[in-house]
Amino acid sequence: MKKTKIRTRNICFQYHKKQILKNISVEFPKGEISAIAGPSGSGKSSFLIVLNRLWEEIDGVNVTGKVEIELNGQMQDIYSGRIDIRQLRRKVSIVFQQPNPLPMSIFKNVAFPLNLAGLKDRERISREVESALKKVHLWDEVKDRLKEDGRLLSGGQQQRLCLARTLVMRPEVLLLDEPTASLDARTAEAIEQLLIQLKSRCTIVMVTHYQDQIQRIADSHFEVVNGNLINR
Amino acid sequence: MAEIFGKTPVPGSGEMGKRTLLEHLFTIAALVSAVLTGAVFVFLAVFAIPLIKNGLFFQLLFSNWLPQQHLYGIYPMLAASTMLASLSLALSFPVSLFTSFFITAVAPRQLRMVLLYIVRFMTGIPTVVYSFAALFLLVPLMRAILGRGSGMSILTAVPVLSLLIAPTMIIFFVNSFQRIPSSTILAADSLGATPVQKVLYVIVPQAWPGILNGLLLGLGRAIGDTMVSLMLAGNSPTVPQSLADSARTLTAHIGLVLAFDFDSMEFKSVFVSGLVLYVSTAIIMSIFRITSTISTGRRK
Ligand SMILES: Nc1ncnc2c1ncn2[C@@H]1O[C@H](COP(=O)(O)OP(=O)(O)O)[C@@H](O)[C@H]1O
Numbered sequence: 001m002k003k004t005k006i007r008t009r010n011i012c013f014q015y016h017k018k019q020i021l022k023n024i025s026v027e028f029p030k031g032e033i034s035a036i037a038g039p040s041g042s043g044k045s046s047f048l049i050v051l052n053r054l055w056e057e058i059d060g061v062n063v064t065g066k067v068e069i070e071l072n073g074q075m076q077d078i079y080s081g082r083i084d085i086r087q088l089r090r091k092v093s094i095v096f097q098q099p100n101p102l103p104m105s106i107f108k109n110v111a112f113p114l115n116l117a118g119l120k121d122r123e124r125i126s127r128e129v130e131s132a133l134k135k136v137h138l139w140d141e142v143k144d145r146l147k148e149d150g151r152l153l154s155g156g157q158q159q160r161l162c163l164a165r166t167l168v169m170r171p172e173v174l175l176l177d178e179p180t181a182s183l184d185a186r187t188a189e190a191i192e193q194l195l196i197q198l199k200s201r202c203t204i205v206m207v208t209h210y211q212d213q214i215q216r217i218a219d220s221h222f223e224v225v226n227g228n229l230i231n232r
Numbered sequence: 233m234a235e236i237f238g239k240t241p242v243p244g245s246g247e248m249g250k251r252t253l254l255e256h257l258f259t260i261a262a263l264v265s266a267v268l269t270g271a272v273f274v275f276l277a278v279f280a281i282p283l284i285k286n287g288l289f290f291q292l293l294f295s296n297w298l299p300q301q302h303l304y305g306i307y308p309m310l311a312a313s314t315m316l317a318s319l320s321l322a323l324s325f326p327v328s329l330f331t332s333f334f335i336t337a338v339a340p341r342q343l344r345m346v347l348l349y350i351v352r353f354m355t356g357i358p359t360v361v362y363s364f365a366a367l368f369l370l371v372p373l374m375r376a377i378l379g380r381g382s383g384m385s386i387l388t389a390v391p392v393l394s395l396l397i398a399p400t401m402i403i404f405f406v407n408s409f410q411r412i413p414s415s416t417i418l419a420a421d422s423l424g425a426t427p428v429q430k431v432l433y434v435i436v437p438q439a440w441p442g443i444l445n446g447l448l449l450g451l452g453r454a455i456g457d458t459m460v461s462l463m464l465a466g467n468s469p470t471v472p473q474s475l476a477d478s479a480r481t482l483t484a485h486i487g488l489v490l491a492f493d494f495d496s497m498e499f500k501s502v503f504v505s506g507l508v509l510y511v512s513t514a515i516i517m518s519i520f521r522i523t524s525t526i527s528t529g530r531r532k
């Protein structure tokens with residue numbers, strides 16, 4: 001039987017009192033890629049930020065309901081008082097639809113989560129950064145300009161930079177918001193291959209518009225319909 | 233401008249007439265203030281050039297104020313202004329900066345609103361109210377602590393002046409932090425940054441020109457303040473030997489010395505005080521302009 005990694009109960013999401021999602025109760029199996037589709041503006045991105053409590057940083061958002069995620073081998077209520085919210089966000093990490101590199105160099109962008117965690121070993125940081133950039137197929141494009149500002153990269157490069165930035169945290173769950181939207185077909189395919197490889201370590205919840213992508217890599221397929229999440 | 237006026241004016245319509253009238257008013261207002269600023273500058277220059285030529289300017293700048301001995305120098309006031317302004321800034325800047333960090337990165341939404349409301353309210357309080365309150369609360373306390381004198385001293389004026397300039401700086405800092413794109417802040421949040429890490433690695437590197445500008449604005453206010461120093465610093469026109477001494481700032485000096493005769497030494501002394509204030513403010517504002525250009529240029 002498949003093991004459940006994420007379980008939500010009656011999730012409701014409001015933006016300034018406007019109901020976006022209502023009573024979502026779903027389960028995502030461990031080590032699989034679950035795809036979420038649905039019209040734009042239906043609340044797909046909103047759903048993702050419920051899973052790592054990032055909505056708490058956004059003005060005007062209110063969420064009710066329960067989310068349980070298996071962390072460190074144990075099912076845990078992420079809204080319970082015992083949860084360290086920063087640790088949660090590193091374990092359940094998100095790549096946004098709109099790439100948002102930090103105002104620092106390419107290298108520092110990827111090293112940033114390691115620095116936040118207090119890692120000091122320069123050599124190890126360099127190794128991790130290089131390996132993450134190689135995984136997302138960005139290394140060859142940036143290896144000679146690691147000191148340049150991350151915001152100067154193209155949209156597709158920024159998207160891969162942000163993916164690399166989350167990978168160095170070794171998350172247990174990856175929340176991906178249209179991860180291949182600004183990539184060319186070849187790079188998109190490479191990233192899809194990466195996601196399939198990542199399944200052995202990561203559970204992936206991915207928002208995507210592409211039906212063919214869902215066919216290729218998703219193990220289960222959900223759709224947002226009228227504020228609800230329906231398993232197809 | 234288009235957003236302010238809404239619709240595009242149709243030539244010959246009433247809309248057009250209103251708009252040009254408003255535009256004329258703006259032009260006139262701009263011209264008037266430009267002319268006035270220019271006039272002040274010309275006034276200062278006309279009086280300053282002969283003073284600088286005959287060396288009296290520097291003589292007044294570096295000598296003492298002893299009218300009985302025909303010494304009309306402003307050195308004591310220069311020293312007092314410098315001390316008072318720099319001490320107040322040294323106290324107020326870190327407090328304001330940390331308050332702004334707290335408001336931006338730590339405080340929950342409701343508390344943030346309340347704090348910003350209080351800070352905005354504080355900017356509206358006339359300086360004389362601060363001084364008046366301090367006259368009854370702080371001055372007796374200082375008299376008791378120092379055990380001598382009137383209780384009016386640099387030490388008395390510093391906390392009040394610090395309090396006075398803090399809201400200006402806080403509002404400026406908070407505004408410059410809020411101009412950082414929310415997606416950038418959210419990126420740091422999504423990577424598990426603590427509030428302190430957000431401040432150190434995201435806010436400060438992005439907002440330092442704004443921080444520098446807020447500091448300059450605070451310095452400008454501290455140097456230009458008259459009421460606090462006049463009412464609380466004691467006004468003694470001698471070089472303060474310690475912070476517990478009574479002192480007179482340049483602004484207070486201008487306010488206190490009655491000089492109606494353009495040829496009198498009193499007038500020249502007051503004039504040099506004004507010139508020093510004018511030039512130092514001009515320098516501060518020029519730096520302010522430069523760093524403003526840097527900060528807007530960087531965001532492009
Ligand atoms: N900052 C915001 N303030 C108010 N409403 C918002 C905000 N962001 C998104 N919304 C609304 O929330 C709804 C869901 O948005 P989102 O989750 O981004 O949808 P999707 O990712 O499916 O396109 C949309 O109707 C959008 O208008």
Ligand SMILES: [Mg+2]
Nearest residue numbers: 044045097177
């Ligand atoms: Mg979206």
